[in-house]
Amino acid sequence: MNKPTGSEIRVASPLKAWASRFALLLLVGAAFGLMLIGRTNTLLVEDTRSAVTDMVTPILDAVSQPVDTFSGVIEQAESFTRLSAENQLLKEQNARLLQWQAVARRLEAENAALRTLNNMVPDPAMSFITARVVGDPGGAFVRTVLINAGDRNGVEKGQAAITGDGLAGRVAEVGQRSARVLLLTDINSRVPVVVGNGRDRAVLAGDNTNAPELLYLGPTAKVQVGDRVTTSGHGGVFPPGLPIGVVSGVSDKGIRVRPFVDWSHMEVLRIVDYEMTGIIDFEAQVGAARAAAAAGGEPASGSANAQ
């Protein structure tokens, strides 16, 4: 190759500098454009995100398995060291739980009897989809995890994701074989809840810290540290009564809740299929049923029961 002459270099360098500056401006502009698209056309961004997530999930699935095995081995080794103390603790807990079981059986029977007396509409059936947590993006801006189950496994947007301890979050995006779960602690998470024995309604709002905040609590509500927080079932997205956590702090700045879920050991999530179609679909269905009734001259009450 011929070496460039001095004049060629003199012309080429500023040109090159201009081209690189132009490319930088163009790409920064494109990034801002993407930000705008993210605000205005969320569906497009969600679809792209799901497609990319679907592509990498098999890799993440394969890589996260040895990590899980390794952390499992360490956990086991740790538990060996405190075996006898743990055994004692479990015996005591078992005795206590047996008492609670007797109480629960009695209450269940009583509850069933009272429900039949009042002709109460039974709760929709629940089924579960179990999925492994294969990705945890981390960072300061989001609290989400990726699971290795998606549309083809029956996962749908809005479904609750639980662990053995309690509610972890809800499904925010669904791909073919992967889904993204928005955790309770994420800044975008809002969950309708009831608090304590008074069953005061509130909304649990995440703010990217480990202790989400209780919002919109009524002025008469009395909340104490240690009160249990469970899902209320309002909005028809989550089943009522899923345990979430306990109130960990009450101050002028707000009421904080400590979730039951152990975030660092969340290896498997159960996605709750509540077979209820959320408040938006429900309204649409009621509207459609009314329109049909008006057209056909039949009463609309029958279709509501069919729900």
Place this chain on the structure above:
Amino acid sequence: MRQEEGLWHRLDVVARSISPFFVTLLLVLFSLVPLRIADLSPIVPALALIGVFFWSVHRPDLMPIWAVFIIGFVQDLLTGSVLGPGIVGLLAVHALVVWQHRFFLAASFAVIWCAFMLVAAASLAVTWLLTCIAMTAYVDPAPLFFQYLVTTAFYPCLAWAFLRGQRLFQQR
């Protein structure tokens, strides 16, 4: 036979020239693997930032600006945060390094590490500011600060691995 050698040689050249891009993409993927360590998740090191900085300094020809854009795009899509701020953050890293490329030519490792601290701080600050604007919410910057510390502490380990990899390639 000669032609075959030429083909292998060309494949080798292509593989070397795209490896920084793919290694950085792999880093994005790797940072998603759940490590099951308590409270580590919010402060995992920003591995892509390290990759983009390292190759913008040492092999700017193999880390062109469009590659930086794609890495940022994939990272923003996979982490699930707002699309855009992460891209601008990485582009800022690349732009700052290219702007001062003469300074990096003669710099020692320690000086480059110090420069990384400044560049990473600028990049994460830009990302934080744009994320707050895009989400129209105030995101607590405290975890970001710890993420910054972990990232700068992690830089020498990763840079050492990259340098070893580069030397291995050159020896062959």
